[in-house]
Amino acid sequence: MAKAKKKVEPIILITNDDGVTAPGIKALVEAVKGLGKVVVVAPDKPQSGMGHAITIGHPLRLSRLNSPEDVEIYSCSGTPVDCVKLAVDVVLHGKPDICISGINHGANHSINVIYSGTMSAALEASIESIPSIGFSLLDYSIEADFTASKIYARKIVEFVLKNKSLDKHLCLNVNIPAVEEKLIKGIKICKQAYAKYEEKFDERKDPHGRRYYWLTGEFQNLDKTKDTDVWALKNNFVSVVPVQFDLTNYLLKTKLEKTLKN
Amino acid sequence: MAKAKKKVEPIILITNDDGVTAPGIKALVEAVKGLGKVVVVAPDKPQSGMGHAITIGHPLRLSRLNSPEDVEIYSCSGTPVDCVKLAVDVVLHGKPDICISGINHGANHSINVIYSGTMSAALEASIESIPSIGFSLLDYSIEADFTASKIYARKIVEFVLKNKSLDKHLCLNVNIPAVEEKLIKGIKICKQAYAKYEEKFDERKDPHGRRYYWLTGEFQNLDKTKDTDVWALKNNFVSVVPVQFDLTNYLLKTKLEKTLKN
Numbered sequence: 001m002a003k004a005k006k007k008v009e010p011i012i013l014i015t016n017d018d019g020v021t022a023p024g025i026k027a028l029v030e031a032v033k034g035l036g037k038v039v040v041v042a043p044d045k046p047q048s049g050m051g052h053a054i055t056i057g058h059p060l061r062l063s064r065l066n067s068p069e070d071v072e073i074y075s076c077s078g079t080p081v082d083c084v085k086l087a088v089d090v091v092l093h094g095k096p097d098i099c100i101s102g103i104n105h106g107a108n109h110s111i112n113v114i115y116s117g118t119m120s121a122a123l124e125a126s127i128e129s130i131p132s133i134g135f136s137l138l139d140y141s142i143e144a145d146f147t148a149s150k151i152y153a154r155k156i157v158e159f160v161l162k163n164k165s166l167d168k169h170l171c172l173n174v175n176i177p178a179v180e181e182k183l184i185k186g187i188k189i190c191k192q193a194y195a196k197y198e199e200k201f202d203e204r205k206d207p208h209g210r211r212y213y214w215l216t217g218e219f220q221n222l223d224k225t226k227d228t229d230v231w232a233l234k235n236n237f238v239s240v241v242p243v244q245f246d247l248t249n250y251l252l253k254t255k256l257e258k259t260l261k262n
Numbered sequence: 263m264a265k266a267k268k269k270v271e272p273i274i275l276i277t278n279d280d281g282v283t284a285p286g287i288k289a290l291v292e293a294v295k296g297l298g299k300v301v302v303v304a305p306d307k308p309q310s311g312m313g314h315a316i317t318i319g320h321p322l323r324l325s326r327l328n329s330p331e332d333v334e335i336y337s338c339s340g341t342p343v344d345c346v347k348l349a350v351d352v353v354l355h356g357k358p359d360i361c362i363s364g365i366n367h368g369a370n371h372s373i374n375v376i377y378s379g380t381m382s383a384a385l386e387a388s389i390e391s392i393p394s395i396g397f398s399l400l401d402y403s404i405e406a407d408f409t410a411s412k413i414y415a416r417k418i419v420e421f422v423l424k425n426k427s428l429d430k431h432l433c434l435n436v437n438i439p440a441v442e443e444k445l446i447k448g449i450k451i452c453k454q455a456y457a458k459y460e461e462k463f464d465e466r467k468d469p470h471g472r473r474y475y476w477l478t479g480e481f482q483n484l485d486k487t488k489d490t491d492v493w494a495l496k497n498n499f500v501s502v503v504p505v506q507f508d509l510t511n512y513l514l515k516t517k518l519e520k521t522l523k524n
Contacts, residue, residue: 051312051313051343051382052382054311054313055311056310057310060477061473062473062475081313085461114314114385127373166521191510191512191515192510199351200351201322203352211324212321213321213323215347241515242515243509243511247375247385247454247505247506247509248503252504252506253504255428255429256502259428260418260451262449
């Protein structure tokens with residue numbers, strides 16, 4: 001009698017930048033329940049704003065944590081990008097079928113993509129040709145409601161698992177507005193808005209009279225077009241920006257070829 | 263009698279990721295001597311591989327160091343990107359005319375651009391519409407010879423000061439081959455090569471029997487085209503890649519608009 005062919009489950013690697021204990025990563029694990037074998041490798045402490053940092057000057061630690069039977073969870077002493085590298089080389093001994101990062105507590109639209117550990121982890125996976133998605137909810141609170149985020153995260157993960165071939169380095173930056181699910185108008189494919197922070201360092205003096213500075217800044221959206229992630233989120237859409245690690249400015253390349261001579 | 267109009271010197275902000283005491287930053291200060299007023303704000307310790315990390319969880323320190331009369335030098339406890347932000351908000355109280363970063367001890371071509379603190383500092387300046395350039399010499403040695411690098415750095419800084427209007431967010435990634443000046447064939451405008459690292463974590467045990475991991479990796483150039491920075495450097499050209507912080511993958515955006523429906 002022919003044996004039923006055993007279905008091979010996809011391996012889903014999950015990481016984040018808020019740390020392995022953040023509610024957002026728990027929400028992401030729940031969101032993809034049943035879609036594959038879930039392995040979590042995430043930082044042992046908050047790593048927001050770490051961008052694409054890697055750890056060169058000191059070694060990394062990796063610890064397996066207690067977890068439900070259907071999930072493996074590891075905490076790592078490094079950055080989100082370190083987590084992805086360690087997951088592939090040391091934990092999985094190979095590439096997962098997908099790498100998802102988040103759900104981040106707070107927005108990663110527009111210029112935030114470049115500072116975000118959540119998105120850098122996703123981008124790192126895409127360098128390795130692992131399809132990847134970063135998810136962020138526009139709510140910094142530790143008690144944020146991830147109900148709508150989980151619905152959209154599952155939907156987009158299912159889409160990517162079925163449509164990996166769209167790009168050799170498929171990587172999506174998904175942001176979810178902080179409103180009830182019924183108010184969300186759907187998904188909008190967007191470009192990254194041009195926005196920046198107007199820095200204002202908060203200067204203080206320590207008890208010994210020496211100055212120190214806290215980084216603070218005010219977000220400024222300088223992009224008034226309507227196909228941006230900032231516009232979509234303001235209008236209660238889930239924004240999806242496909243991102244890439246080729247930073248070449250091709251337009252300027254052409255100009256320089258005509259002007260910067262030897 | 264009419265007074266001679268006083269020429270306003272351009273302000274040249276210099277930073278790096280190897281730290282304020284690195285020979286490479288000294289070489290960059292020397293390279294631009296006489297082109298403007300030089301202000302250095304650089305990390306107080308090596309910050310290689312810090313990517314676009316910013317410091318959120320703790321405050322920053324800034325100290326003015328002793329320096330020759332024509333240069334101001336500050337050391338900062340943060341990342342290269344923090345240095346640029348602090349320089350603009352706290353040191354200069356405004357934007358410099360140009361921000362240059364380096365000269366990095368080691369290559370920042372291809373995928374290195376995304377891990378590099380040197381290039382992230384330059385990119386941060388370009389977000390603020392400050393024309394910027396990152397310089398790297400393909401020699402990790404502390405005793406690297408910056409003679410040729412200084413000649414090309416000066417030439418490219420002069421070009422950018424005269425041609426700021428080429429792009430609102432002009433940012434260049436310049437790499438210099440580690441050969442004598444007479445062997446350099448000139449400047450080549452390039453795209454970022456697709457390359458990556460094949461990670462191999464070095465697993466060790468501490469004196470207490472607990473595992474730890476050192477990040478190591480082997481560089482793999484997967485891009486065989488000839489208009490890349492890797493090709494140019496291998497053929498003894500100085501590579502110039504214009505870079506940008508808009509990570510949108512526009513090609514994939516178009517595909518997703520047709521496939522990822524609500």
